[in-house]
Amino acid sequence: MRSSIIRSVESTLRRGRSVVSPSGDHLLRRSFTSAAPLPERKVAILGAAGGIGQPLSLLMKLNPLVSKLALYDIAGTPGVAADVSHINTRAEVAGYMTEDQIGEALEGSDVVIIPAGVPRKPGMTRDDLFNINAGIVKNLCTFIAKYCPNALVNMISNPVNSTVPIASEVFKKAGTYDEKKLFGVTTLDVVRARTFYAGKAKVPVADVNVPVVGGHAGITILPLFSQATPASNVVLSADEITALTKRTQDGGTEVVEAKAGKGSATLSMAYAGALFADACLKGLNGVPDVVECTFVQSSVTELPFFASKVRLGKNGVEEVLRLGSLSDFEKQGLESLKPELKSSIEKGIKFAKEN
Numbered sequence: 001m002r003s004s005i006i007r008s009v010e011s012t013l014r015r016g017r018s019v020v021s022p023s024g025d026h027l028l029r030r031s032f033t034s035a036a037p038l039p040e041r042k043v044a045i046l047g048a049a050g051g052i053g054q055p056l057s058l059l060m061k062l063n064p065l066v067s068k069l070a071l072y073d074i075a076g077t078p079g080v081a082a083d084v085s086h087i088n089t090r091a092e093v094a095g096y097m098t099e100d101q102i103g104e105a106l107e108g109s110d111v112v113i114i115p116a117g118v119p120r121k122p123g124m125t126r127d128d129l130f131n132i133n134a135g136i137v138k139n140l141c142t143f144i145a146k147y148c149p150n151a152l153v154n155m156i157s158n159p160v161n162s163t164v165p166i167a168s169e170v171f172k173k174a175g176t177y178d179e180k181k182l183f184g185v186t187t188l189d190v191v192r193a194r195t196f197y198a199g200k201a202k203v204p205v206a207d208v209n210v211p212v213v214g215g216h217a218g219i220t221i222l223p224l225f226s227q228a229t230p231a232s233n234v235v236l237s238a239d240e241i242t243a244l245t246k247r248t249q250d251g252g253t254e255v256v257e258a259k260a261g262k263g264s265a266t267l268s269m270a271y272a273g274a275l276f277a278d279a280c281l282k283g284l285n286g287v288p289d290v291v292e293c294t295f296v297q298s299s300v301t302e303l304p305f306f307a308s309k310v311r312l313g314k315n316g317v318e319e320v321l322r323l324g325s326l327s328d329f330e331k332q333g334l335e336s337l338k339p340e341l342k343s344s345i346e347k348g349i350k351f352a353k354e355n
């Protein structure tokens with residue numbers, strides 16, 4: 001017997017409503033209150049045949065805000081595109097492989113999501129991926145500047161703390177940089193913080209919100225549990241907050257170790273990437289009050305890039321929100337993360353300038 005949730009998803013899709021919401025906790029929340037036709041929106045995924053790329057392609061095919069889905073990878077895209085294209089949802093799917101097809105994949109894109117590059121193995125830091133992924137990201141961003149300079153770019157490839165600055169430099173060189181349109185995807189940190197907090201605070205996970213600020217690597221990931229909602233149903237000790245913070249910071253490593261050499265988070269990342277892309281599409285479509293944490297050009301601290309809550313709108317970033325009040329523990333965490341984040345940002349900028 002078909003469950004009521006499946007009937008509800010189907011009827012939501014028929015009405016052209018959003019299936020995933022940026023807060024991730026109300027799967028069927030409507031993105032529009034009127035029955036106005038949805039605008040055409042093209043999404044391109046670069047690295048679409050990979051561990052993240054495949055489930056992300058599936059989730060974007062399920063998103064009724066997407067009218068065209070372009071799947072690009074250096075290998076394997078025809079199979080992924082053929083497979084996903086059989087799903088009876090709105091998005092028209094096309095697969096592209098090799099650089100002579102990347103222009104067609106990118107042209108007309110509103111949002112470009114980049115999960116291209118190598119993942120970690122146990123014992124590695126995200127920065128250990130720099131040597132390979134910096135070149136991949138730089139090359140892909142050169143094509144973005146050429147074929148879809150106005151697209152919102154969602155950078156997933158690690159190390160995000162460096163790949164976002166690399167992208168900014170490539171776009172600056174090409175004369176296409178718009179700081180409102182470049183995002184490091186840090187949604188997985190928020191997804192993890194929500195899950196871990198709900199377990200300890202004994203509150204329903206679907207209701208939880210926790211801002212995560214800073215960057216996306218180790219101690220640069222700073223969850224603000226003092227701002228978590230709803231309030232905990234049990235008193236959380238300082239030790240418990242420290243443990244929750246550490247678990248959020250080490251969430252990626254927890255998965256890398258559990259996968260024991262077979263890569264890093266792919267399924268939870270695809271979910272998080274789909275939430276963030278959905279938020280970008282809603283912003284572009286004029287849905288009000290779409291707020292997500294993301295790593296962007298920022299003046300919230302003295303660092304040129306920083307993750308914090310950002311209001312998304314028709315042009316991408318509408319407003320970078322301030323951090324709000326922090327506990328003493330979080331203030332300390334903020335000061336401790338700055339040197340590492342600064343050096344990762346500078347490393348990315350230096351690479352892009354010299355190569």
Ligand SMILES: NC(=O)c1ccc[n+]([C@@H]2O[C@H](COP(=O)([O-])OP(=O)(O)OC[C@H]3O[C@@H](n4cnc5c(N)ncnc54)[C@H](O)[C@@H]3O)[C@@H](O)[C@H]2O)c1
Nearest residue numbers: 047049050051052073074115116117118119156157158269
């Ligand atoms: N931001 C985050 O929170 C987050 C979370 C998880 C993983 N990641 C990062 O995402 C990246 C991808 O992870 P994965 O598990 O999907 O890896 P994967 O190896 O499974 O897939 C990567 C894909 O990228 C493709 N690729 C390589 N070079 C390319 C190029 N020049 N153009 C297009 N495609 C190219 C590969 O063919 C492969 O299909 C890694 O760098 C990983 O560290 C980030």
Ligand SMILES: O=C(O)C[C@H](O)C(=O)O
Nearest residue numbers: 120158251252253264265
């Ligand atoms: O940990 C990784 O290497 C992948 C990703 O950044 C994550 O947070 O899961």
